[in-house]
Amino acid sequence: MRSEDPTNDRSGDARLVPLAVSSRAAAAAIGRIAPRHDSAQWWGARVSDDVDTHARLSPGRTAFIGAGGETTYRKLRDLVARVRALLLAHGCRQGDRVVVSGPRSVNTAVAFLALESIGATYVPVDETWPSERLSHIFAQVGCAYVLGHNGRSGRGAWVPAPPLARAAVEMGVRPLDLARAADHTPRPPSPATRPDDPGRQARYVIYTSGSTGTPKGAVVEHRGMANHLLHMRRALGLRPDDVVAFNAPATYVVSMWQMLAALSAGATVAVIDEFAAAYPRRLLKAWHEHGVTVAQLVPTVMSLVVDELRRRAASDPLPRLRWLIATGEELRPRVAAGVLDTLPNTRLMNAYGMSECSDDVAQHVIRRADVERPRLPVGRPIANTALHVLVAQGPAWRPAGPGETGELFVAGLPVGAGYVDSAEARSAAFFHDSLHPRSPTLRLYRTGDLARVDESLVYCLGRVDRQVKIRGVRMELDEIEGMLGQHPSLTRCAVTAEAVKESHELLVHYVATDDVTPRELQTFLDAGLPAPAPTRWVRLVSMPLTGNGKTDYRALAASVPSRPADRSRVPTTTTK
Known part of the structure; x- marks a missing residue:
């Protein structure tokens, strides 16, 4: 169903209220927003177009590898074209929001790429979520059908899990099996179906529980996603011979770069199934078998992996692993030191981001001297991003001094378009950005995190709502x-x-x-x-x-x- 929600275009931003902030805050920003002269071109770049290019130039190169076997770029292009034809046959148009459900697999990316090529918005859900939650999401999104898959190309029909099936019946939403795309002739993009100005389109929606427990759909625009993917390619130095592990659930924001950054670079995505991702020993085995060069974990799981590596006592247990990235929760110095000790040839990055932005907004490469500190920095902003640490002073905000604790705000391309059909939640977290007149989004996002700045590095100190008085x-x-x-x-x-x-x-x-x-x-x-x-x-x-x-x-x-x-x-x- 086509959405008329104001979060789907920039005109809705006129409703954002400016943050009452001191004029000194602009000068105190960490990072800068400096779109290039060809910004409209690169923030409108489509991953589906990159896949087409790689399929033409290197058709036999492996795009995906996992328990289901290998998928070449030529086959990936064919799968995307068939799913595109399936979606168009069911009336999918530019601006529609389409709910997608299924286990982490190549089909997850196929569904996204097909929707991107049409200009529709990808909304991943977990079919085992409570039916009440799914019904709420279906109503907010306004979808006519749910595109589902079982994660295995050509092997059996998709049968929705009971919670999703109940929600679909209650809301009058039709299940649509991605496997039915095999009956359609591959349909390449045409001028009639290609989206106009994709940069400002809502590219995906990630549902979070929110502080009240009511699911909120955070809307991320194409340009924010494109900026993050380009930054990751450059920061990690992604090459066609890289293999990026895809182990995040499809409903988490980090899944987006894990399955897309490698494709934009012509590299390989290694799908780590749920069984392997749940146990450090099996996870390490999967990384080794697939030759993973870039992986990302939450620090809790990273600590378990370090314990397993210490038990093995190998001098170089993962010789191909170039990067290990921490995300999702605070990386403690002791865990970071364990990574540096057990993986001496792997670089460790601490990443900080959120669903309301296009994933990471700050990153820091951990060095040996860092782990001697009581707390690790999240570092400096990614490209085209500015961070502000502000302190409430009466009705207004002022920039925090060096080492002073304040609330963290994000400005620039990563800032999303707010929440689906939730003006109240949007107005509480998103503000008009009067500090950066060159910002393409002109939005300022209040993270709800406490932070401080020392030596131009940002340190996150936890949630504002994790403060107590004793x-x-x-x-x-x-x-x-x-x-x-x-x-x-x-x-x-x-x-x-x-x-x-x-x-x-x-x-x-x-x-x-x-x-x-x-x-x-x-x-x-x-x-x-x-x-x-x-x-x-x-x-x-x-x-x-x-x-x-x-x-x-x-x-x-x-x-x-x-x-x-x-x-x-x-x-x-x-x-x-």
């Missing part, structure tokens, strides 16, 4: 996690807070390698806090993780044991 002292739960993570007995830890009357109590969930006692941990914690804090300790056998490997704070909150009646300062512990 006995009148403001504390950052993420900083406490970072400090506890330095204890030699702890392999994992997560800190939450419970409201207790007018204050809070810390709740520390931890996984330990020995019999360290809560009293010993409390002494270590008190030494680093600005003031002693009442704390409960919950020892875990393993830390619960979300589908993409991050600490699952909601699962931790649901498993919190009831508070003991004794409110003394004696540390208490519960084993789960």
Whole structure:
């Protein structure tokens, strides 16, 4: 269904309210927005056009490799052309939003590339999400059908999972099997179907839970995606002989560059299936078998991989791996040091981004000297991006001083177009950018993250909503996690807070390698806090993780044991 939502074009930005900010903020920005003279050309570059070019010049080169075998660029072009014909036959037009569901595979990219070539918007969902969530998304998107696939080309029809099937019936949405494209004649792009000015088109929508639990669809424009892909190609030096691991769920923003950057460079995408991605030993085996040269992990999984590499004690376990990128949560110095120790010939990058922007907005290549710091920087902005650390001062904002904590704002090409059909959420996070008159988007995004700037490097300090006051002292739960993570007995830890009357109590969930006692941990914690804090300790056998490997704070909150009646300062512990 064609969307008339204002997030699909720039005219909706006129509704954004300017942020009341000091004029000094522009001069204090980290990075700069400097579109090139040929900006309209390169931010409108389509990955589907790159695939066509590679298929013409190097038809036998491998585009995808994985459990399903190899897919050459010639075959990929043919698959995209058939799915394009399928979509056009079902009335898909420029500006439509199309929901796509299916396991991570070459078909994930085929669906995206076909939609991109038409000028439609790709909206990935997980068919196992609750049916209420899927119904909400179907209603927001206004889709007439769901394009689904089973991840295996030519082997069996797609059968929607029960939650998606229920939501589709409830909302009157028709399931459309991507495998039916085999019955269509490949249809190359034509002037009639090629999109006009793709740079400003909504290219994809990533649904996030949001702070309220209501799913919000973050809209990213084509030009933001193109800027990020070009930056990744240059920052990583991607070449046709590279192999990029595609291990992120399709519903997470990092999946976009993992499956597209290699294709734009004529390189190979290695699809890591769910079975291999869930276990470090199998993940390392898949990387080795496919000759992966570039991979990305959340730090929690990265730590598990480091543990597995230490058990193997090989001098050069992954000789082809050039880059390992951390994303999704804070990279702790101890984990980074483990990567540098176990993968001496691999460069480590710390990346910081979000769904509301086109993935990364800042990056930093970790060096040995960095891991001696208590916290690692997220670095400097990517191309055509400016970062602002601002401090609220009355009704206005001022730039933070060196080392001063403030809120992080993003300006430039990565900033997305807001949220689907959610003006209230958009106005709370997106503002008119009056600081950068040359910015193509003229949008400023409030990340909700705390940050500071030291020596022109940005440090993220956690979420604003992860701040608590304990006995009148403001504390950052993420900083406490970072400090506890330095204890030699702890392999994992997560800190939450419970409201207790007018204050809070810390709740520390931890996984330990020995019999360290809560009293010993409390002494270590008190030494680093600005003031002693009442704390409960919950020892875990393993830390619960979300589908993409991050600490699952909601699962931790649901498993919190009831508070003991004794409110003394004696540390208490519960084993789960």
